[in-house]
Amino acid sequence: MAEIEQKTRIPQQRRSIETKNRILVAAKDQFAKNGFHGTNAKEIAAAAGVSVGSFYSYFKDKKELFMDIFREHIEEKVLQILGQHRFDANNRKEGVYRLIKAMLDAHDPYPQFHREVLAMRYSDQEVEAAFTEIDRHSLGHVERFIEQFHDKLRITDINTAARIVSAAVEAIICAITIFGEDQDADRLIDGLADMIHRYLFD
Numbered sequence: 596m597a598e599i600e601q602k603t604r605i606p607q608q609r610r611s612i613e614t615k616n617r618i619l620v621a622a623k624d625q626f627a628k629n630g631f632h633g634t635n636a637k638e639i640a641a642a643a644g645v646s647v648g649s650f651y652s653y654f655k656d657k658k659e660l661f662m663d664i665f666r667e668h669i670e671e672k673v674l675q676i677l678g679q680h681r682f683d684a685n686n687r688k689e690g691v692y693r694l695i696k697a698m699l700d701a702h703d704p705y706p707q708f709h710r711e712v713l714a715m716r717y718s719d720q721e722v723e724a725a726f727t728e729i730d731r732h733s734l735g736h737v738e739r740f741i742e743q744f745h746d747k748l749r750i751t752d753i754n755t756a757a758r759i760v761s762a763a764v765e766a767i768i769c770a771i772t773i774f775g776e777d778q779d780a781d782r783l784i785d786g787l788a789d790m791i792h793r794y795l796f797d
Contacts, residue, residue: 614643614645614649614653615653617643617644617645618639618640618643618645618649618650618653618654618660619660619663619664619667620643621639621640621642621643621644622634622639622642622643622657622660622661622664623664623708624642625638625639625642626661626664626708626711627707627708627710627711628707630711630714631657631661631711631715634657635657636650636651636654636656636657639657639660658721661715662721662722662725664708665712665722665725666725687744687747687792687795687796688788688789688792690740691788691791691792691795692784692785692788694737694740694764695764695767695784695787695788695791696784698733698764698765698768699764699767699768699771699772699784709772709773710773712726713769713773730761733761734757734758734761737757737760737761737764738753738754738757741753741756741757741760741795744795744796747796748795748796749794749795749796749797750794750795756794756795759794760791760794760795763787763790763791764787764791767783767784767787770783771783771784
């Protein structure tokens, strides 16, 4: 363990940062194409144009690299976009639509890699724990959205409503970004917004 900790490092120089970024980009593509179990460090290094030794100077193994990509390109992206979303209390249906779009934008980048992460969620405890944290933040975001309409709501249990809305939005997001139903995206989003609006308010 001490030897691994001594080898891996956080890049400080521009060239080292660029090398690590090349590894991250190459790994993301390899994981997306071949899956986590179908990819190894040698293939990632070759795709990045670096030596295997360079790979291990930045990452102790492919699992650490996989989680680094997950946190940087999915976890942080989701939290960043949801954190930037602003509620519109004056227009309920538009507010619902904007909520769905914000959650869709948070999941849209790197759909092939996201597909592999979803598969890993059910077989890897570390990935599942990271997803649980994302779900917690996402659920809190939806709860805050619903709470702003507290005097106009049809439902009374906001937490349960937030869980139902989150699950419905996640299903449509997966249909669009993971399973490639892009041609139906607008109709799916419009229908989902109408359904959620009716559930919460009508």
